[in-house]
Amino acid sequence: MTTLLYGRPPAVFDPPGAATQLSPLIPGSTPLEDLAEGSADDIMIHAPPGVLERRYALALALKALKVGGRLDVMAAKDKGGSRLKKELEGFGVEVGESAKAHHRRCVVIRPETLTGLDAAIATGAPRLVEGLDAWSQPGVFAWDRIDAGSLLLAQALPPLKGAGVDLGCGYGALATVVLGSPAVTALRLVDLDRRAIAAAKKNITDPRASFEWADARTLEDVGALNFVVSNPPFHDGGAEDKRLGQAFIRKAAGLLKKGGVLWIVANRHLPYEAELKDAFKRVDMIADSGGYKVFEAVK
Numbered sequence: 649m650t651t652l653l654y655g656r657p658p659a660v661f662d663p664p665g666a667a668t669q670l671s672p673l674i675p676g677s678t679p680l681e682d683l684a685e686g687s688a689d690d691i692m693i694h695a696p697p698g699v700l701e702r703r704y705a706l707a708l709a710l711k712a713l714k715v716g717g718r719l720d721v722m723a724a725k726d727k728g729g730s731r732l733k734k735e736l737e738g739f740g741v742e743v744g745e746s747a748k749a750h751h752r753r754c755v756v757i758r759p760e761t762l763t764g765l766d767a768a769i770a771t772g773a774p775r776l777v778e779g780l781d782a783w784s785q786p787g788v789f790a791w792d793r794i795d796a797g798s799l800l801l802a803q804a805l806p807p808l809k810g811a812g813v814d815l816g817c818g819y820g821a822l823a824t825v826v827l828g829s830p831a832v833t834a835l836r837l838v839d840l841d842r843r844a845i846a847a848a849k850k851n852i853t854d855p856r857a858s859f860e861w862a863d864a865r866t867l868e869d870v871g872a873l874n875f876v877v878s879n880p881p882f883h884d885g886g887a888e889d890k891r892l893g894q895a896f897i898r899k900a901a902g903l904l905k906k907g908g909v910l911w912i913v914a915n916r917h918l919p920y921e922a923e924l925k926d927a928f929k930r931v932d933m934i935a936d937s938g939g940y941k942v943f944e945a946v947k
């Protein structure tokens with residue numbers, strides 16, 4: 649019997665050691681959408697914090713379970729845990745709830761009849777977002793808007809040249825601006841989120857673009873690119889983590905050739921200057937507005 653696991657539950661929940669991973673945030677995992685209906689015996693879900701993406705994942709998981717199969721879901725109380733029981737009951741199931749380590753845990757045995765699954769799946773599915781004119785999906789970073797940091801960076805960017813990469817490309821908002829420069833010869837779009845990469849592929853059909861579902865920190869330090877653009881993440885598993893952005897800065901330096909340029913935006917309060925000055929020859933702050941700073945750093 650294969651155990652299916654979505655995300656990385658805290659160790660107190662005793663997640664299965666050998667399991668097929670389903671989270672879109674873990675490169676190489678199996679999409680929950682690909683599981684055959686009524687095929688699974690057991691699914692454990694560390695539920696995501698967004699309401700729409702959580703209900704989408706729960707509905708897909710219930711659909712994938714056999715009648716009599718077991719769904720074991722947990723979430724931190726302040727990250728959706730306190731709503732879990734009600735959300736699951738909305739699908740017509742009986743829920744056993746317990747509390748542990750600031751989480752709520754809900755266990756469900758799949759009954760014959762379920763309700764509301766298709767509506768939850770439709771609400772969390774990829775779509776062309778009205779007003780944004782781009783494909784995106786609930787759960788993707790700033791999925792239905794242009795992030796203010798990315799907008800500031802886009803406004804500050806000069807036309808770039810040569811080959812480059814967008815680290816943490818999301819659904820491709822910044823990459824679209826970069827590709828507006830005819831002097832760009834190639835652009836790699838990299839993101840940890842499978843849904844973001846899938847949306848970016850639909851949004852950008854330019855043959856200069858290529859797409860990588862990957863952890864940017866694991867990319868090879870090719871030392872060959874002309875430019876890097878990034879609005880780096882600063883949350884890991886829901887908690888603020890400045891080390892992520894700092895790792896992106898070091899990776900950008902490893903990817904660039906000498907004289908190559910990094911364009912990066914960051915929340916004002918994040919301490920990136922020291923990391924930039926360490927890894928780059930010249931660092932200039934180009935914009936400082938609305939709580940964000942844009943830096944140009946030359947290797």
Ligand SMILES: C[S@@+](CC[C@H](N)C(=O)[O-])C[C@H]1O[C@@H](n2cnc3c(N)ncnc32)[C@H](O)[C@@H]1O
Pocket residue numbers: 788789790795798815816817818819820821822838839840841844862863864865879880881882
């Ligand atoms: C602040 S968002 C910027 C997204 C996009 N540039 C935009 O403007 O909408 C950061 C992005 O980095 C991605 N990300 C987080 N951790 C990552 C990692 N280790 N490697 C690659 N991408 C990552 C997130 O999924 C998210 O799409």
